[in-house]
Amino acid sequence: xxxxxxxxxxxxxxxxxxxxxxxxxxxxxxxxxxxxxxxxxxxxxxxxxxxxxxxxxxxxxxxxxxxxxxxxxxxxxxxxxxxxxxxxxxxxxxxxxxxxxxxxxxxxxxxxxxxxxxxxxx
Amino acid sequence: xxxxxxxxxxxxxxxxxxxxxxxxxxxxxxxxxxxxxxxxxxxxxxxxxxxxxxxxxxxxxxxxxxxxxxxxxxxxxxxxxxxxxxxxxxxxxxxxxxxxxxxxxxxxxxxxxxxxxxxxxxxxxxxxxxxxxxxxxxxxxxxxxxxxxxxxxxxxxxxxxxxxxxxxxxxxxxxxxxxxxxxxxxxxxxxxxxxxxxxxxxxxxxxxxxxxxxxxxxxxxxxxxxxxxxxxxxxxxxxxxxxxxxxxxxxxxxxxxxxxxxxxxxxxxxxxxxxxxxxxxxxxxxxxxxxxxxxxxxxxxxxxxxxxxxxxxxxxxxxxxxxxxxxxxxxxxxxxxxxxxxxxxxxxxxxxxxxxxxxxxxxxxxxxxxxxxxxxxxxxxxxxxxxxxxxxxxxxxxxxxxxxxxxxxxxxxxxxxxxxxxxxxxxxxxxxxxxxxxxxxxxxxxxxxxxxxxxxxxxxxxxxxxxxxxxxxxxxxxxxxxxxxxxxxxxxxxxxxxxxxxxxxxxxxxxxxxxxxxxxxxxxxxxxxxxxxxxxxxxxxxxxxxxxxxxxxxxxxxxxxxxxxxxxxxxxxxxxxxxxxxxxxxxxxxx
Numbered sequence: 001x002x003x004x005x006x007x008x009x010x011x012x013x014x015x016x017x018x019x020x021x022x023x024x025x026x027x028x029x030x031x032x033x034x035x036x037x038x039x040x041x042x043x044x045x046x047x048x049x050x051x052x053x054x055x056x057x058x059x060x061x062x063x064x065x066x067x068x069x070x071x072x073x074x075x076x077x078x079x080x081x082x083x084x085x086x087x088x089x090x091x092x093x094x095x096x097x098x099x100x101x102x103x104x105x106x107x108x109x110x111x112x113x114x115x116x117x118x119x120x121x122x
Numbered sequence: 123x124x125x126x127x128x129x130x131x132x133x134x135x136x137x138x139x140x141x142x143x144x145x146x147x148x149x150x151x152x153x154x155x156x157x158x159x160x161x162x163x164x165x166x167x168x169x170x171x172x173x174x175x176x177x178x179x180x181x182x183x184x185x186x187x188x189x190x191x192x193x194x195x196x197x198x199x200x201x202x203x204x205x206x207x208x209x210x211x212x213x214x215x216x217x218x219x220x221x222x223x224x225x226x227x228x229x230x231x232x233x234x235x236x237x238x239x240x241x242x243x244x245x246x247x248x249x250x251x252x253x254x255x256x257x258x259x260x261x262x263x264x265x266x267x268x269x270x271x272x273x274x275x276x277x278x279x280x281x282x283x284x285x286x287x288x289x290x291x292x293x294x295x296x297x298x299x300x301x302x303x304x305x306x307x308x309x310x311x312x313x314x315x316x317x318x319x320x321x322x323x324x325x326x327x328x329x330x331x332x333x334x335x336x337x338x339x340x341x342x343x344x345x346x347x348x349x350x351x352x353x354x355x356x357x358x359x360x361x362x363x364x365x366x367x368x369x370x371x372x373x374x375x376x377x378x379x380x381x382x383x384x385x386x387x388x389x390x391x392x393x394x395x396x397x398x399x400x401x402x403x404x405x406x407x408x409x410x411x412x413x414x415x416x417x418x419x420x421x422x423x424x425x426x427x428x429x430x431x432x433x434x435x436x437x438x439x440x441x442x443x444x445x446x447x448x449x450x451x452x453x454x455x456x457x458x459x460x461x462x463x464x465x466x467x468x469x470x471x472x473x474x475x476x477x478x479x480x481x482x483x484x485x486x487x488x489x490x491x492x493x494x495x496x497x498x499x500x501x502x503x504x505x506x507x508x509x510x511x512x513x514x515x516x517x518x519x520x521x522x523x524x525x526x527x528x529x530x531x532x533x534x535x536x537x538x539x540x541x542x543x544x545x546x547x548x549x550x551x552x553x554x555x556x557x558x559x560x561x562x563x564x565x566x567x568x569x570x571x572x573x574x575x576x577x578x579x580x581x582x583x584x585x586x587x588x589x590x591x592x593x594x595x596x597x598x599x600x601x602x603x604x605x606x607x608x609x610x611x612x613x614x615x616x617x618x619x620x621x622x623x624x625x626x627x628x629x630x631x632x633x634x635x636x637x638x639x640x641x642x643x644x645x646x647x648x649x650x651x652x653x654x655x656x657x658x659x660x661x662x663x664x665x666x667x668x669x670x671x672x673x674x675x676x677x678x679x680x681x682x683x684x685x686x687x688x689x690x691x692x693x694x695x696x697x698x699x700x701x702x703x704x705x706x707x708x709x710x711x712x713x
Binding site: 042 | 370
């Protein structure tokens with residue numbers, strides 16, 4: 001499947017990240033929480049949500065085989081820590097008008113764990 | 123000119139729940155299957171996505187997922203002495219029309235029928251004597267007991283990821299679940315949804331009366347769930363747009379989420395949408411059907427699809443229409459009580475209720491799903507003693523917020539003007555503060571409620587429309603009146619600021635306001651070909667390679683929403699076809 005992933009930008013981000021402390025985040029717990037996301041974000045061609053493999057460091061609306069909302073297409077974000085955190089906490093506040101039917105995660109530790117899992121999801 | 127297509131092992135007429143389940147089970151058994159669907163194909167990814175799917179005008183009022191009455195509708199009259207007129211806009215009930223069927227727009231209230239519902243006539247006769255059943259009440263037993271169907275109810279539960287709390291696990295009654303339900307072998311696949319404030323208030327008071335409230339079992343998965351086919355459902359987001367709409371969150375069960383992704387990838391299966399089946403080819407002497415005729419609604423061209431096995435998996439009306447228009451089985455005649463096709467058409471006593479207004483409560487009605495209601499079955503079916511009451515059957519009584527949508531949800535106290543500044547002010551004031559107890563009642567068959575072919579009106583293909591002759595009868599009004607008294611006692615004990623007028627059934631059945639899409643009967647199941655259309659495996663008595671699915675096989679309607687047994691019966695029949703019929707084609711029951 002053709003996928004456009006900003007290679008250089010992503011590598012740079014990953015480097016920057018390894019320097020910050022993510023030791024506190026619990027990847028296994030993040031994986032358990034991610035099951036809610038996985039109901040829609042699958043690798044199936046008819047999935048409701050885009051694949052999140054390699055999402056960390058990727059540009060928003062980057063997959064060619066997924067029809068994103070106009071809001072997401074215009075968002076022009078890079079999915080780094082700050083943007084992922086804001087989006088997972090309150091999807092509509094971060095990208096108003098996007099199509100993801102999910103209210104958000106309120107617990108800050110849960111958000112950290114999900115992000116830790118997303119970083120590992122390749 | 124009719125184009126003859128290559129023969130397949132089995133053809134499904136309709137691709138909703140039952141067509142999808144049968145197609146899946148038969149392809150698993152190695153058969154080549156074609157699924158014909160009158161409506162268009164849909165994909166949740168394109169058609170049920172935010173924000174378009176939460177469009178109340180488009181789906182609730184303009185009925186985008188509903189059958190187009192300009193193509194095919196039913197005519198209606200209240201009694202045999204009247205001439206019927208066509209319903210030119212669906213209202214009281216809303217048949218689906220697309221791949222996924224009515225399950226695209228159902229709410230998800232998911233029930234098993236009571237053990238006594240499975241033996242309606244014999245249970246009543248045993249408890250109250252045969253004379254308790256009025257002569258014109260043509261109720262019959264189901265052709266299988268609850269216990270026989272239990273493994274298939276279970277199978278369907280696990281396809282759907284139903285949320286709920288068991289009240290009878292292998293005979294052990296469990297507080298907080300429905301203690302009246304038949305024994306379940308297993309608990310619900312997902313726990314109950316988070317209950318609404320109004321549901322909790324209702325449950326508290328109902329318990330004080332000694333009743334047994336429980337959370338509504340719902341095919342709205344309460345958390346992510348991998349179903350029996352390995353497909354994943356999402357957790358409900360409580361958006362309040364279940365019925366009339368597709369589900370944006372993959373949480374409401376339906377063929378599109380629970381079965382079709384696998385069928386679409388199955389080489390033995392072909393899906394053909396906009397394929398409107400007009401009749402079956404029937405060899406009366408051989409007691410076999412040989413295939414179906416259908417019209418491609420894009421081109422108007424007619425095709426013949428030969429098949430070894432035909433499954434009628436359309437809505438109630440489609441199944442009855444295809445039998446009558448193909449000359450299969452004897453049409454029912456209410457005067458002589460002879461014939462079976464169209465007999466025991468039943469509906470449901472719906473949308474009875476009373477609205478409560480609480481000045482100091484905030485209900486957030488915009489959050490919810492059908493599963494965020496508390497229900498009590500203490501006055502459902504034969505869960506209570508009917509001696510001396512003068513009626514049979516009963517209601518489920520429930521309260522909770524499920525769908526406080528901006529256009530249709532405008533509760534106002536009695537005396538509020540119907541329009542204008544005062545109405546606007548009242549809707550704004552009370553939106554947060556109202557809650558409605560609703561009742562849904564059983565509807566027992568009556569000799570004069572039936573379906574046949576209309577002598578005057580035709581559909582777009584030139585076939586006679588179905589004619590529905592239907593009205594509520596004395597028994598129905600009495601069921602409603604009795605259960606409303608119970609509901610009003612609870613309402614008063616909840617101590618609201620105000621109580622609205624009780625909404626009861628009075629006078630003739632009205633086809634305009636929505637009540638429920640719980641039409642049943644017309645091709646009923648039974649043990650005797652003189653009084654039923656299909657045997658206990660849903661196999662036609664008049665053609666052994668014809669199987670008829672869905673609520674058209676119910677001998678009468680209980681107070682419950684019909685989808686639970688519809689799915690269970692599909693699995694039950696599919697197993698009989700695969701393990702019995704395919705090995706030894708012929709009648710599975712000898713009359």
